Amino acid sequence: MKDFIYHAPTEVVFGKESEEQVAGLVRKYGGHTVLVHYGGGSAKRSGLLDKICGLLEEGGLKTVLLGGVVPNPRLSKVHEGIDLCRMKKVDFILSVGGGSVIDSAKAIAYGVPYKGDVWDFYLGKADAVECLPMGCVLTIPAAGSEMSDGSVITNEDGGVKLGYGTQLCRQKFAIMNPERSFTLPPYQTAAGVTDMMMHTMERFFSPEDDMTLTDAVAEAVLRTMKACVFDVLKDPEDYRARAQIMWGGSLAHNDLTGCGLSGDWATHQLEHELSGMFDVTHGAGLAAIWPSWARYVLQQNVSRFVRFAVNVMDVPNDFTDPVGTALKGIEAMERFYHSIGMPINIPELIGRDITEAEIAEMVRKCSHNYTVTQGRFKVLQPEDMTAIYRMAARQA
Amino acid sequence: MKDFIYHAPTEVVFGKESEEQVAGLVRKYGGHTVLVHYGGGSAKRSGLLDKICGLLEEGGLKTVLLGGVVPNPRLSKVHEGIDLCRMKKVDFILSVGGGSVIDSAKAIAYGVPYKGDVWDFYLGKADAVECLPMGCVLTIPAAGSEMSDGSVITNEDGGVKLGYGTQLCRQKFAIMNPERSFTLPPYQTAAGVTDMMMHTMERFFSPEDDMTLTDAVAEAVLRTMKACVFDVLKDPEDYRARAQIMWGGSLAHNDLTGCGLSGDWATHQLEHELSGMFDVTHGAGLAAIWPSWARYVLQQNVSRFVRFAVNVMDVPNDFTDPVGTALKGIEAMERFYHSIGMPINIPELIGRDITEAEIAEMVRKCSHNYTVTQGRFKVLQPEDMTAIYRMAARQA
Numbered sequence: 001m002k003d004f005i006y007h008a009p010t011e012v013v014f015g016k017e018s019e020e021q022v023a024g025l026v027r028k029y030g031g032h033t034v035l036v037h038y039g040g041g042s043a044k045r046s047g048l049l050d051k052i053c054g055l056l057e058e059g060g061l062k063t064v065l066l067g068g069v070v071p072n073p074r075l076s077k078v079h080e081g082i083d084l085c086r087m088k089k090v091d092f093i094l095s096v097g098g099g100s101v102i103d104s105a106k107a108i109a110y111g112v113p114y115k116g117d118v119w120d121f122y123l124g125k126a127d128a129v130e131c132l133p134m135g136c137v138l139t140i141p142a143a144g145s146e147m148s149d150g151s152v153i154t155n156e157d158g159g160v161k162l163g164y165g166t167q168l169c170r171q172k173f174a175i176m177n178p179e180r181s182f183t184l185p186p187y188q189t190a191a192g193v194t195d196m197m198m199h200t201m202e203r204f205f206s207p208e209d210d211m212t213l214t215d216a217v218a219e220a221v222l223r224t225m226k227a228c229v230f231d232v233l234k235d236p237e238d239y240r241a242r243a244q245i246m247w248g249g250s251l252a253h254n255d256l257t258g259c260g261l262s263g264d265w266a267t268h269q270l271e272h273e274l275s276g277m278f279d280v281t282h283g284a285g286l287a288a289i290w291p292s293w294a295r296y297v298l299q300q301n302v303s304r305f306v307r308f309a310v311n312v313m314d315v316p317n318d319f320t321d322p323v324g325t326a327l328k329g330i331e332a333m334e335r336f337y338h339s340i341g342m343p344i345n346i347p348e349l350i351g352r353d354i355t356e357a358e359i360a361e362m363v364r365k366c367s368h369n370y371t372v373t374q375g376r377f378k379v380l381q382p383e384d385m386t387a388i389y390r391m392a393a394r395q396a
Numbered sequence: 397m398k399d400f401i402y403h404a405p406t407e408v409v410f411g412k413e414s415e416e417q418v419a420g421l422v423r424k425y426g427g428h429t430v431l432v433h434y435g436g437g438s439a440k441r442s443g444l445l446d447k448i449c450g451l452l453e454e455g456g457l458k459t460v461l462l463g464g465v466v467p468n469p470r471l472s473k474v475h476e477g478i479d480l481c482r483m484k485k486v487d488f489i490l491s492v493g494g495g496s497v498i499d500s501a502k503a504i505a506y507g508v509p510y511k512g513d514v515w516d517f518y519l520g521k522a523d524a525v526e527c528l529p530m531g532c533v534l535t536i537p538a539a540g541s542e543m544s545d546g547s548v549i550t551n552e553d554g555g556v557k558l559g560y561g562t563q564l565c566r567q568k569f570a571i572m573n574p575e576r577s578f579t580l581p582p583y584q585t586a587a588g589v590t591d592m593m594m595h596t597m598e599r600f601f602s603p604e605d606d607m608t609l610t611d612a613v614a615e616a617v618l619r620t621m622k623a624c625v626f627d628v629l630k631d632p633e634d635y636r637a638r639a640q641i642m643w644g645g646s647l648a649h650n651d652l653t654g655c656g657l658s659g660d661w662a663t664h665q666l667e668h669e670l671s672g673m674f675d676v677t678h679g680a681g682l683a684a685i686w687p688s689w690a691r692y693v694l695q696q697n698v699s700r701f702v703r704f705a706v707n708v709m710d711v712p713n714d715f716t717d718p719v720g721t722a723l724k725g726i727e728a729m730e731r732f733y734h735s736i737g738m739p740i741n742i743p744e745l746i747g748r749d750i751t752e753a754e755i756a757e758m759v760r761k762c763s764h765n766y767t768v769t770q771g772r773f774k775v776l777q778p779e780d781m782t783a784i785y786r787m788a789a790r791q792a
Contacts, residue, residue: 001635001636001639002411003410003411003412003414004408004410004411005407005408005409005410006407006408006410007405007406007407007408008404008405009403009404009405009407010403011401011402011403011405012400012401012402012403013401014399014400014401014402014655014656015398015399015400016399018399210636211639211640212620212623212624212636212640213616213617213620213624213640213643213644213647216616216617216619216620217613217616217617217647219616220609220612220613220615220616221609221612221613223612224608224609224612227608228608228609239397240397240606240607240608243397243607243656244607244608244609247609247610247655247656248609251609251613256652259410259643260410260639260643
């Protein structure tokens with residue numbers, strides 16, 4: 001068991017019409033001039049953006065708008081946001097959207113008070129010491145950024161996707177109204193659930209396996225997400241199921257499911273190169289990698305995979321054959337991915353075969369020019385990364 | 397499902413030697429002159445108190461000591477603390493101990509900036525608007541006060557035990573070193589686990605039963621606590637099991653297991669009168685009441701008790717007989733209580749029969765002179781309280 005710090009101070013305001021409280025919350029956390037940060041047109045088309053801006057202005061707050069954040073959010077948009085915040089003297093950032101919008105906001109919030117280029121933080125060249133306060137109105141449950149300490153930004157110059165995390169960037173509040181996720185298309189819904197489940201699976205597959213309370217909570221989150229995704233794919237307006245998924249996305253990534261564990265995160269790192277190169281949906285990219293990662297690292301701790309198979313995937317435990325039980329858990333996860341429209345390998349993800357040259361390039365980036373390893377459950381050298389990408393390059 | 401706010405901002409610093417960080421944490425949260433608040437002699441005897449005071453003083457902080465807090469903490473001690481804090485210009489309260497010490501600290505923290513009597517808050521005559529900042533070094537996992545928003549104080553004048561809760565009194569930090577609970581005697585260990593499990597059971601038995609993620613997390617906490625208590629009763633120095641219990645006590649009561657639920661809390665209210673009258677250990681009092689409460693309210697929502705029986709108590713589900721399955725769950729809980737040395741009725745708790753006059757007096761207090769009901773799963777009128785106390789008055 002690992003010593004840990006657990007500090008998830010975000011105030012979650014959850015339920016129907018929770019967005020009505022937005023102005024009071026921004027004022028409570030010190031905002032006066034608010035950057036309202038959003039993505040594509042859906043927040044605008046649904047009327048949510050106008051509603052939020054109206055509520056803020058009625059509440060005596062100034063608003064500055066910045067839209068156009070795309071999935072795998074771009075550094076150029078972050079720079080644009082930093083300039084805008086400085087020009088308009090913004091003192092609070094409110095994100096309306098999902099993980100991409102919130103991650104972009106976090107980078108802007110780091111960048112505004114920083115004299116250098118905010119990309120320094122993501123490159124590990126500097127550490128942030130301050131940050132604008134932020135809150136969010138969550139519309140896409142997936143990334144968990146609404147309660148997490150992390151953010152991931154893509155530098156278009158070279159397609160480099162890097163993450164940076166500190167306690168500073170925790171959202172002061174997160175407004176979550178499950179109804180706002182009713183219009184999320186099936187593919188995005190499924191990719192979102194895949195992403196949130198992976199946030200917990202990355203923590204579950206740790207070198208430590210003696211923090212049984214965290215394991216039990218993780219399994220509770222995973223089982224519930226797995227059950228609810230079928231309900232919302234059948235009925236996109238199933239409030240109960242949408243609510244479990246929205247709240248599950250936060251619990252999966254606010255560190256609760258990682259207390260006492262180091263976590264692995266190799267699947268995320270391997271996927272970052274995929275979405276950096278092919279601009280695919282992050283959740284789908286994770287599904288395309290995980291089964292190969294799992295088979296590759298299985299022998300590291302078979303009992304951990306047996307626990308996962310039995311407690312999460314409902315595989316009957318064959319006590320005489322732990323490896324067989326573990327493999328059946330991975331196969332069950334593949335069937336689950338397929339059943340919700342997710343890929344289980346790279347060809348299914350990108351619609352064609354991947355070349356050896358592309359794999360080599362991803363390994364080069366993932367290993368930072370062969371200088372770093374990835375993962376903790378099994379520490380992956382560049383040759384391990386190559387092997388996993390090659391496994392994932394084969395059709396099932 | 398109920399709309400909810402979840403806001404558990406306490407910074408948890410968990411692990412061996414976590415107390416080494418105490419001075420930095422007090423400074424981080426603005427403390428200069430620190431009331432070090434503790435209970436009986438065990439914190440002193442173990443050397444923990446001296447260590448903490450030494451670390452604070454090395455860290456440039458002034459310390460003021462106040463010990464002698466007893467279980468079911470007294471209003472007179474709270475008044476003493478308020479006077480001391482005002483006299484010494486204390487600006488931070490550090491509790492070293494368990495729920496009684498932290499609850500007492502919360503009342504002191506409310507009282508210092510308040511012009512009237514702090515008991516006003518507990519009587520519902522006034523609402524606190526400010527509060528001294530607080531942190532704690534937890535030594536007794538049970539009450540969950542280290543992350544909760546509540547506190548319970550006993551006014552010796554009349555033996556009245558009342559609770560008061562606001563967001564203001566959340567601890568800024570909670571230092572948790574499982575080793576500090578190694579010396580907890582078996583009875584206190586078992587009563588503590590009973591208390592923490594009840595914090596989650598009070599939330600689980602809600603009028604709402606559609607927040608399946610919260611239910612799954614609650615069951616995870618309950619199952620883990622139930623398993624680990626046997627490990628620590630067998631080996632008091634089992635670090636892994638002590639750690640699960642210490643962290644479980646916080647998760648059981650920081651609201652995580654109540655998201656989307658109203659909660660019931662009748663068992664707690666019925667027990668407060670028992671410990672108000674007989675000064676018994678709170679956890680043991682809960683065990684003496686719950687089985688009678690459960691049988692009395694069972695018909696309100698049989699499927700909820702079936703879920704509890706199957707998912708928490710490992711009772712095989714007899715699909716043809718839900719009431720039978722539910723009752724087996726209650727019986728399994730009684731066997732569990734007995735197996736860890738807890739009572740399952742009032743005679744086992746107080747060592748003699750309880751009189752009708754004593755029951756009448758408890759009902760009078762619990763119903764605030766017949767003016768209030770208790771509970772939400774089933775709303776209990778005074779006659780319901782009488783019926784439950786009478787059931788609990790009978791030997792099994």
